[in-house]
Amino acid sequence: MKVSLFVTCLTDLFAPDVGLAVVKTLEYFGCTVDFPTAQTCCGQPSYNNGFMDDARALAARMIEVFHDADYVVTPSGSCCAMIRDHYVELFRDDSAQRKMAEDFVARCYEYVEFLTKILKVDLTGLTLPKEEKFTYHYTCHLRALGLTGEPTIRLLQQIGGVKFIEMEKAEQCCGFGGTFAIKHSDISGAMVRDKVACGSKTGADTMIVNDGGCAMNIGGAGHRTSAPFRVQHIAQIIAAAIEHSAEVQHP
Amino acid sequence: MTRALETSDPKRRMALPVFHPDFMTEAHVACADERLHAALDNSVTKKDYGRRSTLAELPDANALRELAGQIKRHTLDHLDYYLELLERNVIQHGGQVHFAATSEQANGFIVEIARRTGSKLVVKSKSMVSEETELNDALTAAGIETLETDLGEFILQVDHDHPTHLVMPVIHKNAADIGHIFERYFQTGYTDDPQKLAEMARVYLRNRFNQADMGISGVNFAIAQTGSIVLCTNEGNGRMCTTRPRIHVALMGMEKVIPALDDLPVFLKLLARSASGQALTQYTNIITGCRRPGEHDGPEEFHLIIMDNGRGKILAGAYRDTLRCIRCGACLNACPIYRKVGGRTYGSVYPGPIGALLTPLFNGLENHKYLPHASSLCGACFEACPVKINIPEFLIRLKGDQVQQGITSATERRIFKLWAWVLRHAWSYRLSQYGQRVMMRLIGNKDGWIRNLPPPVSGWTAQRDFPMPPRHDFRYLYKQYRTQQRGKSR
Numbered sequence: 001m002k003v004s005l006f007v008t009c010l011t012d013l014f015a016p017d018v019g020l021a022v023v024k025t026l027e028y029f030g031c032t033v034d035f036p037t038a039q040t041c042c043g044q045p046s047y048n049n050g051f052m053d054d055a056r057a058l059a060a061r062m063i064e065v066f067h068d069a070d071y072v073v074t075p076s077g078s079c080c081a082m083i084r085d086h087y088v089e090l091f092r093d094d095s096a097q098r099k100m101a102e103d104f105v106a107r108c109y110e111y112v113e114f115l116t117k118i119l120k121v122d123l124t125g126l127t128l129p130k131e132e133k134f135t136y137h138y139t140c141h142l143r144a145l146g147l148t149g150e151p152t153i154r155l156l157q158q159i160g161g162v163k164f165i166e167m168e169k170a171e172q173c174c175g176f177g178g179t180f181a182i183k184h185s186d187i188s189g190a191m192v193r194d195k196v197a198c199g200s201k202t203g204a205d206t207m208i209v210n211d212g213g214c215a216m217n218i219g220g221a222g223h224r225t226s227a228p229f230r231v232q233h234i235a236q237i238i239a240a241a242i243e244h245s246a247e248v249q250h251p
Numbered sequence: 252m253t254r255a256l257e258t259s260d261p262k263r264r265m266a267l268p269v270f271h272p273d274f275m276t277e278a279h280v281a282c283a284d285e286r287l288h289a290a291l292d293n294s295v296t297k298k299d300y301g302r303r304s305t306l307a308e309l310p311d312a313n314a315l316r317e318l319a320g321q322i323k324r325h326t327l328d329h330l331d332y333y334l335e336l337l338e339r340n341v342i343q344h345g346g347q348v349h350f351a352a353t354s355e356q357a358n359g360f361i362v363e364i365a366r367r368t369g370s371k372l373v374v375k376s377k378s379m380v381s382e383e384t385e386l387n388d389a390l391t392a393a394g395i396e397t398l399e400t401d402l403g404e405f406i407l408q409v410d411h412d413h414p415t416h417l418v419m420p421v422i423h424k425n426a427a428d429i430g431h432i433f434e435r436y437f438q439t440g441y442t443d444d445p446q447k448l449a450e451m452a453r454v455y456l457r458n459r460f461n462q463a464d465m466g467i468s469g470v471n472f473a474i475a476q477t478g479s480i481v482l483c484t485n486e487g488n489g490r491m492c493t494t495r496p497r498i499h500v501a502l503m504g505m506e507k508v509i510p511a512l513d514d515l516p517v518f519l520k521l522l523a524r525s526a527s528g529q530a531l532t533q534y535t536n537i538i539t540g541c542r543r544p545g546e547h548d549g550p551e552e553f554h555l556i557i558m559d560n561g562r563g564k565i566l567a568g569a570y571r572d573t574l575r576c577i578r579c580g581a582c583l584n585a586c587p588i589y590r591k592v593g594g595r596t597y598g599s600v601y602p603g604p605i606g607a608l609l610t611p612l613f614n615g616l617e618n619h620k621y622l623p624h625a626s627s628l629c630g631a632c633f634e635a636c637p638v639k640i641n642i643p644e645f646l647i648r649l650k651g652d653q654v655q656q657g658i659t660s661a662t663e664r665r666i667f668k669l670w671a672w673v674l675r676h677a678w679s680y681r682l683s684q685y686g687q688r689v690m691m692r693l694i695g696n697k698d699g700w701i702r703n704l705p706p707p708v709s710g711w712t713a714q715r716d717f718p719m720p721p722r723h724d725f726r727y728l729y730k731q732y733r734t735q736q737r738g739k740s741r
Contacts, residue, residue, distance in 0.1 A: 007725050009674075013684050014718050016725035020732060035729050040680040046671050048628060050650030050659065054671030061675060140629035169296070173587040177627025182710040184625055189714025190282040190591040191627070221715035223700050 001119070003031045004069035006062075006108075008076045009041040010212035018212070021239035022075050022111055028242050029119050038065045044082040047090075048178050056090045060097065063087070063104045071118065072108045075233055076212045078141035080110040085144050110142070111235060112210060116151040126241035127160030127248070134237075135167040135204035135229070137174060137195065137218065139211040152208060152234055159241045165202040169194070174209075176217040192221040200227050208234050265614040266354065266561035268385055270413055270598050274621045277596040287423070291590045294422050299584040301528020302635065308530070309520065319517050320639035323575035326509055327566060333475040333508045334557060340478025344540025346553040354384035357558045361386060361467065361500055362393045364554055368498050370395060370464035374456075376482070376489035377401035378469025379417055379578055380504050380558065382600045386467070398463075400456050400488040402449060409436045415594025415602060417580035418526045423593055456488065466492035466550070470503035471577070472518055473555070476511040479539040480555065483522055483532040490534055499541065499550040505557050506566075506574040518577065521637035525581035561613045570612055573645060575638040576605055582632035582642060588625060597622070604632035604642045611649055620658055623649035662707070681726070688720040695719030 003026055007019040023033050043058030062083070066072050074080050084105050091097040115121045134156055138149040149170065156162050175181065175191025182188075195218055199207045207222075207229050209215040219231040271277060281287060306312040326333050338348040351357035365373060373395055375381065387408070390397040399408040403421035407414060410432045414420030421429070430443035433451055442448065468489055472481040480501050482489045493499050509518065515537075523529040542549035565574055583589045583603030594602035599610040599619075607626060611619040623646045632642040653659045673679045695701045700716040703709070711717050723731075 009680075009684070012725040013688060013720050016721060016723060016728045019725040020728050023729065023732070035726075037726065038677045040674040040677060043671075043674075046667060048647060048650075049663075049667060050647060050652070050654040051667045051671065052651050052654075054667065058671065058674055140627070140631070143630040143634055171631075172590075173627045173629035173631065175587070175627060177629065180624065180627045181714075182708050184278065184588075184621075185710030185714050186279045186282040187588055187591055187625070188627070188710075190288065191587050192715060194288070194587075194591070216718050217715065220700070220711075220717055223698075223716045224714075 001031045002070040003033050003114075004066055004072050005033055005035045006039060006042070006066065006072050006074040006079065007035065008074055008079045008212055010216065011075055014216060015212060015233070018075050018233040018235055021233065021235035022073070025115075025235055025238045025242060026073065029115070029121050031119070034069075036065050036069070042079045042082045044079060045178055047082060047086055052090070055086070059083075059087050059090050059101065063097075063100050066104060066107075069107060071114065072104075073111055073114045074108070075111045075210065075235055077110050077139045077145065077147075078211050078213060080108055080113075081141035081144035083108045110145060110147065110210075112152050112155065113145065113147055115155065121155070123155055123158035123238065123241070125160075126158070126238070126245050128162065128237070128241050129244045131161045131163060132206060133163045133165055133202075133204045134206050134208060135165050135199060135202040136170060136208045137167065137199070137214065138171040139209060139214050140173050141211065152210060155234065156208065156237065159237065161241075162237075165204050167202050167204075167207070168198045170198075172198075174214045174218050176211075176213040178213065181217060188217075189221075192217050193225070196221045196225055196227050199229050202229075204229050206230050206232050206237070208232060208237070210234055265618065267383055267600050267610060267613045269610075269614065269618075270595070270600075272598060272618070274596060274598060274619075274625065277598065278592050278625070281592040281596050287593055288591060290425060291422070291593060294419065295416070295584040295590060298419075298527055299581075299635070302525050302581055302584065305524040305528045305530060306521075309524075312521075312524075315517060315520060316637050316639050319521055319637055320572075320575060322509060322514050322517060323577075323638050324572065327506065327571055327574055330505065330508070330566060333510055334505060336475040337473055337478060337508050337555075337557075340475065341540070341553075341555050342478075344478050344553075345543065346478065346540050346555055349554060349556045351556055351558040351560070354558065354560045357384050357502060357556050357560070358386055358389035360554075360556050361502070362389055362395070364498065364500060364552075365390065365393070365395050365465055368464065368552070370496075370498060372459065372463045373397045373465045373467055374400050374460055374463040374492050374496065375404070375467045376469065376484065376492040377404050377420070378467070378502060379414075379600065380469055380502050381467065382414060383504075383560065384502070384558070386502070398456075398459055400460070400492060401484075402452055402486060402488075405452055405456065406432060409433075413595075413600070416583055417578050417601070417603070417605075419580070423595060460488075460491045460495050463492075463496040465498040465500065466494075466496040467500045467502065468493050470501050470507050470555075471522065472515060473503055473508045473557075474510075474512055474515060474537075475508050477539060479512070479537050481515060481519075482536040482538065483519070483534070484536075485527075485529075485533045487534050490536055493536065493538055494549060497550055498552045498554070499538075500554045500556065501538075502556045502558065505559055505562050506576075518637075522577060522579055525635065525637040526579040565612050569648065570608075570645060572640055573605075573608055573612060575640050576609070577638060579637055581635040581637060585631040585635035587629060587631065588627065597625075604646075605640070608640075608642055608645050608649070616649060616652055616656065617658055620653065623653065666707070684724060688724065691717075691719050692722075 047055035541553035
């Protein structure tokens with residue numbers, strides 16, 4: 001299966017390890033992965049702040065860049081939601097572009113969605129190097145994609161050495177919201193402190209956060225307050241389990 | 252251009268009253284108030300979980316929400332027709348109908364009815380739309396004593412305060428606050444026992460119901476086909492207000508009409524579940540007209556005031572679906588921002604996500620420029636809305652209007668335009684990513700985090716650390732990885 005990675009601008013700059021983990025895990029599950037280097041940003045910040053013309057230009061660019069892709073997979077739920085929720089609507093007055101947008105949207109998947117819906121992976125048999133306690137933050141834009149947190153939790157629990165602990169208010173927004181975190185930083189700060197408190201209460205070593213922006217926000221607030229957990233994308237955990245399992249089999 | 256609130260009493264110039272114009276300052280104060288956060292978690296967050304679990308009891312809550320939204324949309328698309336039908340049927344059952352273009356006109360009708368009927372004491376059941384018109388002030392100014400009889404509203408009235416939630420008006424006060432308010436008002440000893448406090452109000456109000464000449468209620472739904480109004484309450488005071496006094500006046504926003512009696516169960520199934528996690532409110536009243544010849548009780552006159560007050564303007568534009576709102580408050584309970592700032596911060600009679608949307612629509616975007624941005628766009632409100640108003644999407648649209656109308660600041664526009672240009676070319680994107688990485692690695696600490704970012708992004712580090720970009724970006728790591736792989740396979 002041929003997959004093109006849309007790594008997203010935040011992951012590119014701030015969390016390249018997540019991008020690499022996505023590549024490695026998709027390859028492990030039998031995909032051929034390529035990375036179109038012309039890609040930049042999906043246009044979400046422009047759209048969310050009301051700059052529709054800019055968002056439209058960036059959307060057209062995305063469609064062009066991924067023209068040849070069979071599947072486009074991204075580790076960030078919010079970027080995927082931007083594409084799926086808004087791209088077609090952005091071209092409502094341009095039937096040719098709209099058709100291309102529809103075609104593009106149908107090929108775009110969020111990482112966990114792709115693993116569970118298309119690849120239908122089973123992680124049973126993979127094991128972490130050592131036992132670890134996990135909790136999970138439900139990133140809000142999965143709502144827009146009609147996705148629950150259940151697939152991520154199910155995948156996690158299939159991996160040996162994972163102890164999963166549910167978090168209070170797991171579905172409550174962490175307060176990132178793009179420019180919201182800066183424009184309304186007081187509110188955003190109060191929200192993310194709530195999230196960090198809930199995460200700390202679980203006693204987990206790791207909070208799974210499958211979105212670049214939310215991870216920066218919760219990670220940053222966690223670091224400021226010396227929270228006892230680290231923030232990871234599930235691709236990083238799967239990659240670690242794959243690596244460990246390979247070492248065990250071929251030492 | 253942003254127009255400042257100029258006059259000493261600016262709220263009278265707008266469709267909705269504004270209690271304070273400064274969202275940012277209020278938010279700053281509320282965000283530091285951990286007592287408030289705990290209180291809100293204990294009330295609204297719990298109600299939100301209640302909503303989810305009672306909706307889950309229905310065979311298909313999502314389909315029901317879809318249906319409710321469609322009924323509302325249909326009604327709004329044919330509002331003239333249904334309002335006329337409602338008017339005809341109210342009149343047929345002995346009632347009188349008054350159309351008010353503005354809140355002043357609505358208040359004027361009510362004051363006039365009170366005067367004509369010689370009403371000295373008015374008892375009111377809970378009505379958000381009467382908060383919108385500031386009816387109590389109008390009646391009081393006309394020398395007519397007006398008494399709120401919903402317990403929450405009563406507490407607020409004697410404390411000269413405003414509701415901060417659509418269905419739980421007094422959510423910002425705890426039992427001790429209320430104890431002190433009643434101690435002052437009733438001149439009795441202090442107690443913070445909720446049972447005793449409720450009893451004090453009950454005894455007092457029961458007596459006043461018997462003295463009242465006129466009762467004023469809101470309207471949860473008005474049924475065009477039958478000319479009935481529907482009131483959903485939990486305390487029973489609404490039933491007292493609408494049956495005991497000689498005159499009953501019901502005040503409604505014109506979007507509250509639904510076509511037929513058959514539509515009502517759809518909304519009843521959703522309203523209480525969404526509002527408070529109840530299957531139904533304790534009292535559901537369907538009131539059709541007034542006392543008929545030969546009947547022994549009920550009011551002698553029934554008046555229905557149907558108010559526009561800016562709704563017609565919204566109906567005609569791109570935001571029609573916002574008028575679907577049934578004021579259940581579910582979006583407030585679900586909202587992570589409301590849970591941190593409470594209702595007062597919004598400064599409007601309609602707080603929370605729906606308030607952030609309706610307030611600028613009613614009062615002008617230029618008067619509430621921060622409200623459309625007071626959302627992380629998490630979508631919890633849309634998920635909670637029983638009539639499926641896509642609040643986040645409408646808030647984004649409002650921001651689009653701000654850009655179009657030049658309300659967005661020049662600095663912000665410049666930054667976004669530049670950023671969008673940068674993102675349109677791979678080379679400028681990579682140059683910009685490189686520049687950001689170098690600069691951030693310069694100001695970052697050894698631990699990999701940045702403690703202080705410069706304006707305009709300093710808000711981030713005022714609240715939390717910012718991650719320092721690693722030495723290499725993904726592109727570099729990816730290339731390296733591919734090179735390694737080729738080396739291995741050789």
